[in-house]
Amino acid sequence: MPPGEGQAGQLRIGVLASGRGSNLQAIIDAIEAGTLRATIALVLSNKQDAQALERARHHGCSDVFLDPKPYAGQPDSREAYDRAILDVLKKHEVELVVLAGYMKIVTPVLIKAYENRMMNIHPSLLPSFPGLEAQKKALDWGVKLAGCTVHFVTEGVDEGPIIIQAAVPVLEGDTTEALSARILEQEHRIYPQAIQLYAERRLQVEGRRVRVFGLSASGPSPRT
Numbered sequence: 001m002p003p004g005e006g007q008a009g010q011l012r013i014g015v016l017a018s019g020r021g022s023n024l025q026a027i028i029d030a031i032e033a034g035t036l037r038a039t040i041a042l043v044l045s046n047k048q049d050a051q052a053l054e055r056a057r058h059h060g061c062s063d064v065f066l067d068p069k070p071y072a073g074q075p076d077s078r079e080a081y082d083r084a085i086l087d088v089l090k091k092h093e094v095e096l097v098v099l100a101g102y103m104k105i106v107t108p109v110l111i112k113a114y115e116n117r118m119m120n121i122h123p124s125l126l127p128s129f130p131g132l133e134a135q136k137k138a139l140d141w142g143v144k145l146a147g148c149t150v151h152f153v154t155e156g157v158d159e160g161p162i163i164i165q166a167a168v169p170v171l172e173g174d175t176t177e178a179l180s181a182r183i184l185e186q187e188h189r190i191y192p193q194a195i196q197l198y199a200e201r202r203l204q205v206e207g208r209r210v211r212v213f214g215l216s217a218s219g220p221s222p223r224t
């Protein structure tokens, strides 16, 4: 099934990405393999040359480059840009926003419109090491376990309710690159999983906690 042309009724996701797009690729691969049942309604980037946009085109997904520059002069430039993004997301009937290496701060304009409907992946075991260079910070700190976190997006950077985490060991002699690669492998595994759980309506946010409903153990979906 082409990732941009899912069946009617399938969850429509909008991926926001600024760079390499390996997490986007993992999502595309999972859809093509049939383990993630969702449609990529669009891939949007703030960077014209983002590899993520190329990946989208290559797999027949709608791709949009939205230039932030025209908004830069305005007093509320970030919000104005996010309002423009929101228009695009609505036009493509996006139900879940997936941040995948999106390197701009998302403002409340988007966060409120997609409350509990926007996910991010971060390369650390949150709440440790939020922000940039998480893998380097983990190495510098001397932790023995590192990892990655998929969480819902709230106004605090990398602070939202946690959906899934995966841990990896930090090995003797690790470089930031080696550790990042080990973590990335797990990112590619858990991001599609988290989206599939959402698609199956098995996630429920209760304060800081995300309950993951099992199909049989916890009874029917809370949102059906």
Ligand code: GRF
Binding pocket: 017, 019, 020, 021, 022, 023, 024, 100, 101, 102, 121, 122, 123, 148, 184, 187
């Ligand atoms: C990933 O490490 C992700 O955790 C972080 O940014 C990186 C994006 O990589 N938020 P890619 O563009 O998905 O390859």
